[in-house]
Amino acid sequence: MKLRLILADQLNAEHSWYKEKESATLYCMMEVRSETDYALHHVQKITALFLAFRNFAGQLQKAGKSILYLRLDDHRNRQSFTENLRWIIAEYAAEKIEYQLPDEFRLDTEFSCWEREFNLPVQAYDTEHFLQERYAVKQFFQGKKTFLMESFYRNMRKQYHLLMDGKEPLGGRWNFDAENRKSYPKKMRAPPILEFHHDVSEITDMLVSCNVKTIGSLPGQVSIWPSDRTESLQLLEFFAEHLLPRFGEYQDAMHTEIWAGYHSRLSFAMNTKMLHPLEVVQHCLSKWRKRSEDISLAQIEGFTRQIIGWREYMRGIYWATMPEYRTLNYFQNTNALPHWFWSGETRMNCLRYTIRQSLEKGYAHHIQRLMVTGNFALLAGIHPDAVDEWYLGIYVDAYEWVEITNTRGMSQFADGGIVGSKPYVSTANYIKKMSNYCDECHYREKERTGEGSCPFNSLYWNFYFRNREKLSSNPRIGMMYRVWDKMQPDIQESILEQAQNYLERLETL
Ligand code: FAD
Numbered sequence: 001m002k003l004r005l006i007l008a009d010q011l012n013a014e015h016s017w018y019k020e021k022e023s024a025t026l027y028c029m030m031e032v033r034s035e036t037d038y039a040l041h042h043v044q045k046i047t048a049l050f051l052a053f054r055n056f057a058g059q060l061q062k063a064g065k066s067i068l069y070l071r072l073d074d075h076r077n078r079q080s081f082t083e084n085l086r087w088i089i090a091e092y093a094a095e096k097i098e099y100q101l102p103d104e105f106r107l108d109t110e111f112s113c114w115e116r117e118f119n120l121p122v123q124a125y126d127t128e129h130f131l132q133e134r135y136a137v138k139q140f141f142q143g144k145k146t147f148l149m150e151s152f153y154r155n156m157r158k159q160y161h162l163l164m165d166g167k168e169p170l171g172g173r174w175n176f177d178a179e180n181r182k183s184y185p186k187k188m189r190a191p192p193i194l195e196f197h198h199d200v201s202e203i204t205d206m207l208v209s210c211n212v213k214t215i216g217s218l219p220g221q222v223s224i225w226p227s228d229r230t231e232s233l234q235l236l237e238f239f240a241e242h243l244l245p246r247f248g249e250y251q252d253a254m255h256t257e258i259w260a261g262y263h264s265r266l267s268f269a270m271n272t273k274m275l276h277p278l279e280v281v282q283h284c285l286s287k288w289r290k291r292s293e294d295i296s297l298a299q300i301e302g303f304t305r306q307i308i309g310w311r312e313y314m315r316g317i318y319w320a321t322m323p324e325y326r327t328l329n330y331f332q333n334t335n336a337l338p339h340w341f342w343s344g345e346t347r348m349n350c351l352r353y354t355i356r357q358s359l360e361k362g363y364a365h366h367i368q369r370l371m372v373t374g375n376f377a378l379l380a381g382i383h384p385d386a387v388d389e390w391y392l393g394i395y396v397d398a399y400e401w402v403e404i405t406n407t408r409g410m411s412q413f414a415d416g417g418i419v420g421s422k423p424y425v426s427t428a429n430y431i432k433k434m435s436n437y438c439d440e441c442h443y444r445e446k447e448r449t450g451e452g453s454c455p456f457n458s459l460y461w462n463f464y465f466r467n468r469e470k471l472s473s474n475p476r477i478g479m480m481y482r483v484w485d486k487m488q489p490d491i492q493e494s495i496l497e498q499a500q501n502y503l504e505r506l507e508t509l
């Protein structure tokens with residue numbers, strides 16, 4: 001008897017494992033406390049994941065595979081992969097263990113001890129999901145000082161021959177960002193959205209009976225996320241048909257009446273491997289070819305870049321830099337995350353809206369994550385551990401390999417510039433330009449000082465002032481210091497005083 005372990009984020013029905021004619025193989029699938037408890041997860045994340053996991057088990061069983069599925073409340077469940085395997089090996093007289101490489105460093109470390117632990121042959125397989133090997137990004141940038149995403153992305157375009165005209169990029173340019181990134185027009189109607197309706201009360205009842213702590217809400221005990229490959233493909237087609245035509249254009253726009261906008265919401269389906277990244281890109285490319293009159297090159301290029309560029313790159317950075325990466329704190333920030341990050345109870349409208357949406361939906365789009373919550377956390381000097389903890393739990397798509405590189409790297413610049421060439425911080429100006437959040441805010445977006453001035457404004461200058469030594473030589477930032485240096489000393493002083501005042505009462509902002 002051979003055991004094959006499948007994790008809840010390894011729902012790749014196209015994996016070559018399932019095409020083999022195997023005998024005496026037991027597929028082990030486990031819901032375990034070590035996974036529900038390593039972070040404080042959103043209830044929608046756990047329910048969507050367990051639902052898809054159970055459906056996948058059902059499909060394998062239908063296809064004739066032998067499955068051992070341990071629910072969280074199964075009396076045999078010892079609540080960790082290793083401890084469960086211990087009794088399963090004994091009970092089934094297993095002679096070999098096989099698993100697909102986990103995406104998380106902590107699981108990789110645990111699984112790599114099994115040969116010694118169980119005194120059995122153990123074989124790891126690729127998940128056949130990503131377009132690059134784990135260490136490909138590390139090799140690609142070998143000997144280079146910076147890990148520039150753009151050069152990795154161009155190489156991926158060439159390697160997979162996507163949007164290429166021979167050796168040149170289609171349309172003569174690699175990047176169409178300048179044409180994208182508009183804010184929504186004043187009278188914009190919310191784009192259509194595809195939500196599924198799965199009653200997951202059985203799972204939530206189980207979570208309650210097992211006393212699993214979660215955050216966020218799950219209106220009506222209904223999960224809106226795709227629960228299998230068929231639904232994932234439906235979501236992909238929905239995106240390509242209805243949202244891709246404006247994807248790039250409104251990629252950065254935010255609005256209180258529009259929560260997902262033209263974003264695909266495919267990250268959950270992809271991170272659980274129900275969809276393959278290349279099939280996502282190919283599907284969208286074929287839609288673009290058929291409808292090139294209303295889907296511009298800028299839209300499809302922007303989308304392709306996210307998947308074959310950013311997604312693969314972030315995963316590569318993770319494997320190139322872990323476990324040190326999770327200890328990096330370039331600015332040596334130490335502040336605690338304000339409690340309102342867990343409730344949305346703040347008078348700052350942009351943060352209130354984004355956090356409430358995250359708690360209600362388990363989702364916020366990239367710019368909400370980067371330029372609202374992430375921006376504030378960095379300006380407020382929050383310890384990156386606390387920021388990571390929040391991001392790792394709150395989103396349905398959150399897994400360390402893609403969460404930490406985005407949070408600690410891109411958003412908090414805690415890696416000192418491995419992922420980003422400069423910190424993503426802004427005053428209220430950016431948020432005002434890209435959203436309607438400021439329109440009904442308690443704070444005034446134009447003011448830098450005084451009671452009621454927008455906290456982003458004074459905290460922004462305070463951030464640059466406090467980190468001058470680390471940032472002033474950065475060529476992309478020098479201009480900010482020239483602006484600061486031209487300000488009258490009394491103005492500088494009052495901005496810094498205002499920032500100090502806000503920093504001392506972060507909890508009550
Ligand atoms: P779309 O906007 O429709 O983009 C399409 C796809 O491109 C996404 O599904 C995703 O797979 C990929 N993508 C886009 N940007 C990135 C990126 N920067 N890194 C990796 N993939 C990207 N993404 C996660 O999947 N899990 C996370 O835990 C996560 N945490 C983040 C934390 C912070 C602070 C920030 C700034 C970003 C984070 N991201 C994370 C990246 C990005 O915000 C999400 O992938 C995206 O918002 C998911 O929504 P979507 O599927 O509608 O994306």
Ligand code: SF4
Nearest residue numbers: 348350428438441454
């Ligand atoms: Fe956010 Fe400041 Fe605008 Fe209020 S005024 S919504 S705090 S940016």
